[in-house]
Amino acid sequence: MSRLLGVYALAAYAFLHLPLVVLGVFSFNRSRFTQWEGWSLKWYQAMGADSALLEAAANSVLIALCATLIATVAGTLCAYGLWKRRVPWLSGSLYLSLVSPEIVTGVALLAFYQWVFRFLDVQLGMHTVVLAHVSFSLAYVVVVVLSRLRTLDPVLEEAAMDLGASPWWAFYRVTLPQLVPGIAAAALLVFTLSFDDYVITSLVAGVDSETLPMLIYSTARRGASPVLNAISTVLVVGLGGLILLAERLREA
């Protein structure tokens, strides 16, 4: 039975990974069709020369950096607060935001923004996308950092305070340094989640804030393109690397 299981597992891993591997190989195809005609880098050159693409990529990076900064800081403080004191409604709300279908989170944010815009002279744009990304990634930071906190000994902090440290100082000098790997893992996670998001972003983006996933979506909608194969390969390798790094940090 165990040999049968091994063969099956091989097939299952092929199912999980082969589509992306094939896509990667074909991004180096000389032909623009799915017929193999030999190796070429021309789709990567075309990618580098596409100004709309580069602009969308720059937007995505900027949005992801802002969202990561806000969500990581707020989420880390929140995890620490929840470690000290139970706040059932906040935990419940974070949990709900974690399981809420993306499309629901997206339309709710859109309705909220439109309602706020009645009173303020603002429009959809980069800022609304950043806040939306903070909204859906906050809970991820709390989960990751809290799981790290649970491995710590609260006695260390109490000792610091017994020796005269204020609670803030004890957090800053005793607990925070021990949390660094967890916080870094959470930040990498938020960056990839934000960089990847299409469903929520497309609902709350303005005219000046097209992101890379939005561009990928509109191309994929029309079918396939060799340039898209190249973009996909770059993203899978780049984001995959970040995730592996995050996993390392979490285990550290």
Place this chain on the structure above:
Amino acid sequence: MSGGILAMRSRSKPDPPAAAFLAPSVLLQALLFLCPLAIIAGYSLLSRGAYGGVELAVSFENYQRLFDPLYGAILLRSVWLASISTLLCLVLGFPLALFIARSGRRKGLYLQLVILPFWTSFLIRTYAWIFLLRDTGLVNTVLTAAGLITQPLPLLYNDAAVVLGLVYGYLPFMVLPLYATIERLDKSLLEAAADLGATPWKTLWTVVLPLCRPGIVAGVVLVFIPCLGAYLTPDLMGGGKTIMIGNLVQNQFSTARDWPFGAALSLALMALVMALLMAMSRRRGGQQAEDLL
């Protein structure tokens, strides 16, 4: 006396200012998650205005429309596609979880190989299947070149393609909880079954599977929920024909411009998700949320 000093010292030590640490996320969570939900809840009770706006006329009409045969069919179809996908994930995921749990030192690596594709862009993984399955895609090109077919097979833009996309997307959600329960199984029970003459298959069927029930329940719920609320997969792989709840919601907020009905649909979907999660946490006797947060 010394007890008195200790008591005094612990009284003079101020409580950690948990409220100050929580303040930023309380603000963010209230403003960017709870407020939007409240607004959606409010909209769901209003009516659609003449020009696609919202009219202040309170009614439950939007909820009644959920039972309209036209929309009811879409809800049922979503439940059906999500159920098929979940069942396939269970059938495909169980042997994989069993394999990982039995693979000794390489366990970590094999587990990572399951998790990794899950974290790489969902959009790109969906696109990879479009690249493979469309009329001029790799599968049809290879089959035509091999002389096996003359007309391209209609592999994309149908229900089967949507199910494939969902299974591909959410298989890791099934494998992880299954692996966790198989891993925790008491090995001596399996040895006892073997000692008493059970074949490996019989042990699997009568000992392992029943003991894995909590993992199976968790996996089923964790896969079913995102499948039910799926938007991207039916949108890209189902073409225009396969509409699920997620697409219906998006449609109400874009082309149909019927926000109140879209809001009611969203809340119904959310209620369904919460009911499922509560059923699961009761089944497991533990509190899911408490484990995590």
